[in-house]
Amino acid sequence: MDEIQSLMHGFGVALTLKNLALMFTGVILGVIIGVLPGLGGANGVAILLPLTFGMAQTPGGATSAIILLSCIYWGALFGGAITSILFNIPGEPWSVATTFDGYPMAQQGEAGKALTAAFTSSFIGAFVAVVVITFLSPVVASFALEFGPPEFFAVYLLTFCAFIGTSKEPPFKTIAAMMLGFALAAVGLDTVTGTLRLTFGSTHLLTGFDFLVAVIGLFGIGEILLTLEEGLAFKGAQAKINLRVVLDTWKELPRYWLTSIRSSAVGCFMGIVPGGATPASFMSYGVARRFSRDGDKFGSGKVEGVVAPETAAHAAGTSALLPMITLGVPGSPTAAVLLGGLMIWGLQPGPLLFVEQKDFVWGLIASMYLGNIAGLIVVLTCVPLFAAILRVPFSVIAPIIMVICAIGSFTVKNAIFDVWMMVVFGILGYLFKKLQYPLAPLVLAIVLGDNAESAFRQSMLMSQGEMGIFFSKKLVGFMTALALILLFWPLISWLIARLRRV
Amino acid sequence: MITDSVRLGFGWQEVHGPRPGYFPFYIGLIICIASLINIVRALRMAPDQNKTFVQVGQLKLVLTVLIPTAIYAALVTWIGIYVSSVLFIGFFMRWLGKYPWWKVAAVSIVTVVVFYVVFEIWFKVPLPKGPVESLLGLN
Numbered sequence: 160m161d162e163i164q165s166l167m168h169g170f171g172v173a174l175t176l177k178n179l180a181l182m183f184t185g186v187i188l189g190v191i192i193g194v195l196p197g198l199g200g201a202n203g204v205a206i207l208l209p210l211t212f213g214m215a216q217t218p219g220g221a222t223s224a225i226i227l228l229s230c231i232y233w234g235a236l237f238g239g240a241i242t243s244i245l246f247n248i249p250g251e252p253w254s255v256a257t258t259f260d261g262y263p264m265a266q267q268g269e270a271g272k273a274l275t276a277a278f279t280s281s282f283i284g285a286f287v288a289v290v291v292i293t294f295l296s297p298v299v300a301s302f303a304l305e306f307g308p309p310e311f312f313a314v315y316l317l318t319f320c321a322f323i324g325t326s327k328e329p330p331f332k333t334i335a336a337m338m339l340g341f342a343l344a345a346v347g348l349d350t351v352t353g354t355l356r357l358t359f360g361s362t363h364l365l366t367g368f369d370f371l372v373a374v375i376g377l378f379g380i381g382e383i384l385l386t387l388e389e390g391l392a393f394k395g396a397q398a399k400i401n402l403r404v405v406l407d408t409w410k411e412l413p414r415y416w417l418t419s420i421r422s423s424a425v426g427c428f429m430g431i432v433p434g435g436a437t438p439a440s441f442m443s444y445g446v447a448r449r450f451s452r453d454g455d456k457f458g459s460g461k462v463e464g465v466v467a468p469e470t471a472a473h474a475a476g477t478s479a480l481l482p483m484i485t486l487g488v489p490g491s492p493t494a495a496v497l498l499g500g501l502m503i504w505g506l507q508p509g510p511l512l513f514v515e516q517k518d519f520v521w522g523l524i525a526s527m528y529l530g531n532i533a534g535l536i537v538v539l540t541c542v543p544l545f546a547a548i549l550r551v552p553f554s555v556i557a558p559i560i561m562v563i564c565a566i567g568s569f570t571v572k573n574a575i576f577d578v579w580m581m582v583v584f585g586i587l588g589y590l591f592k593k594l595q596y597p598l599a600p601l602v603l604a605i606v607l608g609d610n611a612e613s614a615f616r617q618s619m620l621m622s623q624g625e626m627g628i629f630f631s632k633k634l635v636g637f638m639t640a641l642a643l644i645l646l647f648w649p650l651i652s653w654l655i656a657r658l659r660r661v
Numbered sequence: 662m663i664t665d666s667v668r669l670g671f672g673w674q675e676v677h678g679p680r681p682g683y684f685p686f687y688i689g690l691i692i693c694i695a696s697l698i699n700i701v702r703a704l705r706m707a708p709d710q711n712k713t714f715v716q717v718g719q720l721k722l723v724l725t726v727l728i729p730t731a732i733y734a735a736l737v738t739w740i741g742i743y744v745s746s747v748l749f750i751g752f753f754m755r756w757l758g759k760y761p762w763w764k765v766a767a768v769s770i771v772t773v774v775v776f777y778v779v780f781e782i783w784f785k786v787p788l789p790k791g792p793v794e795s796l797l798g799l800n
Contacts, residue, residue: 380730554754554760555753557753558753562742562749562750565734565746575737578737582730585730586727589723
């Protein structure tokens with residue numbers, strides 16, 4: 160078992176005092192980020208990314224940096240559950256499904272039970288996903304080592320088409336958002352020929368748009384503006400978690416083992432195929448309701464209704480890192496930001512990482528195990544503290560978040576122009592949310608746009624402009640075909656539904 | 662009204678030479694097509710589903726935040742991030758939160774000092790400074 164050996168080596172890398180401290184720092188920061196309105200996994204990591212530039216340059220520092228950032232991600236995943244159960248405000252989009260049963264439970268005075276169930280099942284979901292990553296990613300990576308530009312383009316195509324095929328929003332809105340992302344990615348120096356594109360003579364645009372600034376603006380400022388609209392007050396249930404409640408809930412949880420397994424499977428699948436945590440949590444909630452013995456009572460405060468979406472959301476959020484480290488294709492916006500971080504630190508994400516940066520990859524995977532354990536400990540012990548953050552009046556917390564966002568976007572390139580861009584992206588994000596355009600494809604397109612384009616153009620150079628190259632070999636042909644099926648999936652399912660009705 | 666995506670179809674189509682412009686050109690094309698379809702969908706939507714895009718009261722609230730934020734971004738250029746942050750947080754607390762002045766001053770100044778310690782001293786990331794900081798000899 161090569162994987163076990165590598166994993167043990169990874170634990171050796173991750174289990175230093177410094178890294179453990181970073182893990183706890185990351186998780187705590189992450190939960191705070193997840194609890195605060197306007198800050199989420201994606202933009203929280205984006206804001207803190209510039210701070211790791213210095214850290215990553217020291218030997219072994221890249222591993223510590225990724226541990227810090229990925230733990231923020233885990234923390235944010237945990238934190239989302241707190242707000243949705245106590246305040247009926249989903250801190251993160253993937254915890255919307257948790258509010259359905261979590262908030263009623265809190266109203267009935269069972270907040271502690273709901274929180275314990277949510278945290279524990281999050282942990283289980285994440286754990287299953289990490290096991291999947293441990294054993295599947297070396298296989299995928301060795302497979303992907305043989306990939307050429309056409310295969311990579313096919314993978315990108317698959318990613319983008321999966322977004323169109325699986326998203327809740329109308330497909331054309333997804334396409335419009337995604338293409339806008341590609342357009343923004345194309346601004347600046349052309350990576351292949353070195354000519355300037357779409358800068359319209361502005362020197363600020365020479366280096367292109369930075370996706371970190373875009374993420375901070377879109378998710379951060381946009382979210383704050385939206386929250387403001389809904390009013391400024393938070394009203395929430397009190398939370399008390401003591402050991403008794405935790406143990407009682409743990410005794411009850413094994414009853415839902417089937418739901419857990421099902422939700423983990425749904426989550427892992429949706430995370431690896433870039434669907435993301437949000438659809439995974441909804442899907443798993445729906446599936447659990449259909450299969451449960453008392454599915455009718457869902458929505459009135461059933462523990463099962465908390466277990467299902469939380470397990471799936473965490474499994475999906477975690478397994479979204481699998482395509483990121485093996486193929487260089489992130490499965491979620493936060494994974495996209497982490498991917499951007501790897502590139503900035505000078506690591507080339509993709510299959511070669513497993514050959515050239517063994518310490519880094521296995522250190523990261525080992526830290527996923529440890530980070531989630533750290534997360535579980537932190538959230539179980541500190542819930543009242545985190546809930547107190549939400550009681551800070553919005554007129555105090557909002558400007559502070561805005562200032563943090565501004566500092567975050569400034570530090571990316573030390574350019575004040577980026578602060579301006581952040582405000583512009585914030586307005587854009589607000590409008591997108593209002594008009595129900597999805598933001599995730601936009602972010603993914605900004606991050607992957609240049610890579611996808613150069614993969615496409617390199618394949619075109621290889622084939623002298625023949626599109627047939629994307630069907631020339633079995634593997635690439637299969638992926639392209641799958642991508643096209645996903646792309647037209649909304650149309651296909653509509654046709655099927657039509658045929659059935661006739 | 663959900664008349665959307667007019668904004669998205671901002672006629673962005675140009676070809677910067679055949680090769681580098683290839684990708685952007687088709688992207689521009691797809692944006693236009695998708696926007697057109699979105700406009701058509703939005704216009705064909707049944708009137709009862711048509712929610713108001715934004716109410717006047719909401720818009721006012723959003724603007725009361727947006728305008729100060731824009732001013733804030735401008736101020737950063739002139740007087741540095743620290744002083745403008747104090748003003749920004751102070752403005753929010755005073756105007757939206759209606760806090761007494763001493764609370765406003767305490768919270769905004771403490772926040773900024775914390776930022777200074779975290780970013781400049783701990784992480785050694787220089788942030789934009791203005792005349793006030795040089796007066797204090799912090800440059």
